[in-house]
Amino acid sequence: MSRSMGNGVGSGVSELESRLLKTGAERLALLGKHAERLMQAYTRDDVPLEGLSDGALRKLLAARVLWRPDEQSGVKLSPKVRDLIAEMLADETRRHVNADVAETLELIRTQVDSYREARSKGEHWRQEQQLLRLRQEVDGLNGRFADAIDSLWQRLNSDFGFVSQLNDKIRENDRAQKQIVRLLDGLALIDFDELIALVGSDGSLRKLLISQLQNRLSHHYTSLREVQRRLIELMARFRKQQARSRLMTGMAAFLREHPGFVPGNYAQRSEVPALFNRAAPLNPAAAPALDHALDTRVLAELLHELPAPRHAAQNVAVANPVQPAEESLAAARQQALKLDVERFYLAVLDQPPAEPVSALAYLQQSGLEWADEIWLFQVIAEYQGLPRSEQQAFRLQQEESKASAFNDLRLIHDVALAVAV
Amino acid sequence: MIEHGPLLERLLAGDFVCAVSDDNAYRHLSNEETREAIDAYLRPLNRRLASNEDASVYFLAWRQLDDTAREQLSRQLADTLNSLLPMLEWLQLVQEALGRDALAAPGDVLKPAEFSAKCEDNQSLRERLERLATDSFFGSQSDQLDAQVKQIFKRLKEHGYLMQPHSERQVFVVTGKMDYLVDVVRFIRDEENLPIDADEDTGTQEALL
Numbered sequence: 001m002s003r004s005m006g007n008g009v010g011s012g013v014s015e016l017e018s019r020l021l022k023t024g025a026e027r028l029a030l031l032g033k034h035a036e037r038l039m040q041a042y043t044r045d046d047v048p049l050e051g052l053s054d055g056a057l058r059k060l061l062a063a064r065v066l067w068r069p070d071e072q073s074g075v076k077l078s079p080k081v082r083d084l085i086a087e088m089l090a091d092e093t094r095r096h097v098n099a100d101v102a103e104t105l106e107l108i109r110t111q112v113d114s115y116r117e118a119r120s121k122g123e124h125w126r127q128e129q130q131l132l133r134l135r136q137e138v139d140g141l142n143g144r145f146a147d148a149i150d151s152l153w154q155r156l157n158s159d160f161g162f163v164s165q166l167n168d169k170i171r172e173n174d175r176a177q178k179q180i181v182r183l184l185d186g187l188a189l190i191d192f193d194e195l196i197a198l199v200g201s202d203g204s205l206r207k208l209l210i211s212q213l214q215n216r217l218s219h220h221y222t223s224l225r226e227v228q229r230r231l232i233e234l235m236a237r238f239r240k241q242q243a244r245s246r247l248m249t250g251m252a253a254f255l256r257e258h259p260g261f262v263p264g265n266y267a268q269r270s271e272v273p274a275l276f277n278r279a280a281p282l283n284p285a286a287a288p289a290l291d292h293a294l295d296t297r298v299l300a301e302l303l304h305e306l307p308a309p310r311h312a313a314q315n316v317a318v319a320n321p322v323q324p325a326e327e328s329l330a331a332a333r334q335q336a337l338k339l340d341v342e343r344f345y346l347a348v349l350d351q352p353p354a355e356p357v358s359a360l361a362y363l364q365q366s367g368l369e370w371a372d373e374i375w376l377f378q379v380i381a382e383y384q385g386l387p388r389s390e391q392q393a394f395r396l397q398q399e400e401s402k403a404s405a406f407n408d409l410r411l412i413h414d415v416a417l418a419v420a421v
Numbered sequence: 422m423i424e425h426g427p428l429l430e431r432l433l434a435g436d437f438v439c440a441v442s443d444d445n446a447y448r449h450l451s452n453e454e455t456r457e458a459i460d461a462y463l464r465p466l467n468r469r470l471a472s473n474e475d476a477s478v479y480f481l482a483w484r485q486l487d488d489t490a491r492e493q494l495s496r497q498l499a500d501t502l503n504s505l506l507p508m509l510e511w512l513q514l515v516q517e518a519l520g521r522d523a524l525a526a527p528g529d530v531l532k533p534a535e536f537s538a539k540c541e542d543n544q545s546l547r548e549r550l551e552r553l554a555t556d557s558f559f560g561s562q563s564d565q566l567d568a569q570v571k572q573i574f575k576r577l578k579e580h581g582y583l584m585q586p587h588s589e590r591q592v593f594v595v596t597g598k599m600d601y602l603v604d605v606v607r608f609i610r611d612e613e614n615l616p617i618d619a620d621e622d623t624g625t626q627e628a629l630l
Contacts, residue, residue, distance in 0.1 A: 166522040241523040244603055245516075248524055250617030251606045252509035263502070263609050267494030275601070275608055276501075277482040279468045280493045281435030 027063040031081075034060065038077065041066075042085050046074030087147065090154055101186035104141045108134065112198055112205065119202075131204060138213055145220040148183055152176055152227045156234065166242050173235045180228045187221055340368055341378045348394070348417045356397060356416035379415055395420045425449065425459060432459075432470070432481050437581050439478040439597025441527050450479050473604045477527065478597035501605060504580070507558040508602060511573065514553065518546050524603075529595045531583065537570045 031038065034056070041047040047066055049057070057075070060066040067078045085091070115130035155162075155176055160169040192214060199205035255261060266276045288299050344366075348357050359379045360372060368375075383396045397416045403409040428446040431438060440447045449455045450470070460469050464484065471482035483490045515525050518539040525531065540546040547566065554561035554569035561572035574593055577583040582602070583593040610617045 164520075164522060169522070241526070244526070245524045246618060247603065247606055247610065248509050248512055251610060251615070252506065252513060254615055254617055255506045255509070263613050265495055265498065266612075267491050267498050272486060272491075272494065273608060273612075274471055274482070275473065275604055276494060276498055277471065277486070278435070278494070278497060279481040279483045280490075282433040282466065282468075284430055284433060 027059075027065070030060060030063055030065055034065075038065070038081065039085070041077040042082060046076060049075060090151070100144065101141065101189045104137060105189060107137055108209070109198065111137065112209075115205070116202075131208075134205075135208060138208060142213075142216050142220075145183065145187075145217075148179065149220060149223045149227065152180065152224075152231075156227060156230055159234070166238060166245070170235070170238050170242065173231055173238060177228065177231050177235070180224055180231070183224055184221075184228075187217060187224070190217060337370060337374065337378050338382070340366075340370070341375075341382045344379065345382065345394075345417070349419060351419065353419045354395075354421045356395075356418040358414050358416050360414045376412060376415055379417065380412075383417075393420055394418070425455070429459065429462065432479070433466070433468075435481070437478050437480050437596065437598045437601060439527060439600075441594055441596045442581070442584050442598075447479070451476075473601050475600065477600045480601075504558045505606070507553060507556045508582075509606075510549070510553055511559075511577075514540075514546065514549055518543075525595045525599060527595050527597045527599055531574075531593045531595065533567075533570045533574050533591050533593070537567055540570070541566060 034052075037048060037052065057066070061068070061075075064078050065081050066075050068075050111130055111134045115127060115134065118124075118126040118130055155172065160172045163169055163172055190213075192210065195209050195213075199209050266273050288295075288302075290296050290299065344357075344359065344362050347362065351357055359376055363370060363372065363375050370378075380396070380398075383391065383394065386394075395418045397418070398412050399414040399416065400410045400412045403411055425446075428438065428443070428449065431443070431446070436442070438446050438450060450459075456470055463469055463481065467484045467490075468481045469484045470479060472479045483494075486494075512524055515521070515531065515536065516523070518536055540550045550566070550569060550573075551564075553559060554563075554573055559573050559576050561569045563569055563572065574583060574591075578585055578593065581598045582596060584596050585591075585593050609615070
């Protein structure tokens with residue numbers, strides 16, 4: 001409060017003012033003196049009274065720092081002090097948002113009337129006092145909106161970090177949105193047409209109540225709308241997270257309870273659901289190609305960069321002319337024999353069933369140049385080499401005789417192969 | 422089309438493309454013209470571009486379904502179903518171990534070391550992790566906690582649910598394929614009328630009744 005306003009003021013007034021200042025300062029000092037005890041009370045239900053003298057308690061009660069709801073209950077922190085601490089700490093769990101527009105408007109109307117009255121009577125000091133109170137009231141209104149908006153932004157930017165559970169965040173978000181609605185309702189109460197009529201032609205009032213206020217309130221309005229939009233977005237995100245969390249937890253619980261659960265085979269439906277139509281992976285492969293002149297140069301460079309293979313030098317002088325080894329020749333003949341025998345088997349399949357074909361007769365007819373013994377040996381070997389199921393498709397009869405009357409060794413003269421019936 | 426070469430290769434290889442796994446490619450795919458061009462290119466390969474409902478993740482689908490494709494899809498569906506419970510249990514474990522209030526979502530950062538440390542201090546988490554790691558989907562052979570966690574993260578990376586921005590740093594980011602998994606779970610719930618609740622107002626109890 002400015003001391004310069006005391007000019008031309010009676011001594012009674014200045015005495016009142018100085019007593020006010022003295023008491024106010026004493027009582028504010030109480031807050032500092034009992035700071036720790038008050039903070040304990042802030043986090044609890046009651047004020048801890050151990051070690052507090054009766055005199056001190058009386059002072060705290062008189063200053064309305066503390067109050068006692070009734071005789072039986074304990075001493076509590078007064079709501080205003082609680083709000084003050086919450087504001088100072090930006091403690092979003094306890095911070096109140098309350099713009100009290102209706103009451104402020106009521107006050108402004110009365111004060112404008114008092115101001116007018118003082119002016120018409122030429123009481124300059126009272127006029128100045130009224131203007132000061134009006135200014136404080138308007139600043140207060142502004143400050144309450146600014147605090148509320150600040151508190152909303154704090155909560156929004158921390159993703160409601162002061163509560164840990166998603167459900168609590170959803171509730172807090174909901175509460176914040178309701179506060180915004182109340183603040184916006186409060187702003188709507190301020191009718192500038194009414195205020196213009198109220199201030200009339202007075203320049204200082206017009207500046208204070210119209211131009212300044214309008215400017216600030218429209219700023220608050222924009223901020224509130226922005227916070228509201230962001231809160232709604234955040235709420236949608238919270239709800240989505242909550243739904244996801246519940247869905248996944250629910251499905252996990254369901255699958256644990258029903259280990260044998262198998263959903264339908266969506267892949268065999270006429271319309272495969274989009275989520276389950278995922279094409280098989282393809283690996284794009286490429287190999288060096290020499291049909292582009294430009295690429296050839298690049299490939300040649302790459303080739304030069306390859307590390308040189310470390311081969312031992314070969315002595316060309318002692319190299320022998322290439323000759324297929326004996327072994328590989330024999331293998332080739334064996335392979336040819338096998339193929340011819342297979343053709344014999346195929347020929348038998350073409351015969352009517354149960355009509356045996358002599359292996360030797362086939363050999364002569366087809367003009368193949370295998371020795372009889374080798375041919376028969378391979379036909380029998382092929383039969384024994386067949387898988388059991390295929391073996392059953394054929395019947396192999398051996399035409400044989402004893403080596404002599406006294407030797408039971410059996411000599412095979414021919415075999416006849418037929419398709420089994 | 423040549424500028425989309427690497428993107429096409431990734432898609433053809435069966436990768437899921439999202440804002441986390443490939444921000445640049447994902448932005449290209451958000452453009453309808455690009456999507457149409459890619460679709461035209463894929464036509465002779467009997468493939469087309471597909472996405473989940475929110476279009477937060479893209480992948481390739483068959484254009485025409487023949488018997489071979491259906492067979493492949495059936496096998497794939499069976500694989501997905503086999504991985505479902507281990508995946509869901511892992512998600513729950515992460516949520517509980519790290520004290521998070523929501524499911525791991527695309528963009529979330531996960532550190533195996535942090536996860537190990539939390540599980541080490543808590544016998545029940547430790548046991549659940551052990552069971553999970555030795556599940557055939559994760560397939561850990563080790564009885565060491567760190568090795569188990571490492572194996573789990575490795576498998577999740579192979580399956581495209583996580584990506585590792587720097588190969589030398591043990592920091593992973595959840596990809597958009599997680600959204601795909603959520604969509605699959607939601608689809609199965611709706612399609613099979615499972616008594617699983619996800620809406621705000623009806624409680625689980627109520628839904629079960």
